[in-house]
Amino acid sequence: MKLRQIAHSRTGDKGNVATISVIAFDERDYPFIAEHVTAALVAERFRGIATGPVTRYELPTLCALNFVMRGALGGGVTRSLALDAHGKGLSSALLDLDLPEPPRLADDGR
Numbered sequence: 001m002k003l004r005q006i007a008h009s010r011t012g013d014k015g016n017v018a019t020i021s022v023i024a025f026d027e028r029d030y031p032f033i034a035e036h037v038t039a040a041l042v043a044e045r046f047r048g049i050a051t052g053p054v055t056r057y058e059l060p061t062l063c064a065l066n067f068v069m070r071g072a073l074g075g076g077v078t079r080s081l082a083l084d085a086h087g088k089g090l091s092s093a094l095l096d097l098d099l100p101e102p103p104r105l106a107d108d109g110r
Helices: 027-036 039-045 089-095 103-108
Strands: 007-014 017-024 054-059 064-070
Touching: 007 089, 017 027, 017 089, 027 064, 027 103, 039 054, 039 064, 039 089
Parallel strands: none
Antiparallel strands: 007 017, 017 064, 054 064
């Protein structure tokens, strides 16, 4: 199952730092997302892109996780020659992550 089936995502940028928020569509899926989408997994997913640490912040009231990836934007928008200098495509890349199917989805008959 792809993460995009149970969550959506937004990205932001500030200098050489990219942020990616992952927000559960259904609050019942937030604990599953929080268990499986770790800072280590995100760091591995973006190895070669994020040269610094990846930090995860939990926002349970919003059913969201926010990942801060340092050194992910080639020096920042004004210094980078990357086609996606703002890192907006990072959210799509994260949502393409393969996860096991949550038990709730099997129970719902999805």
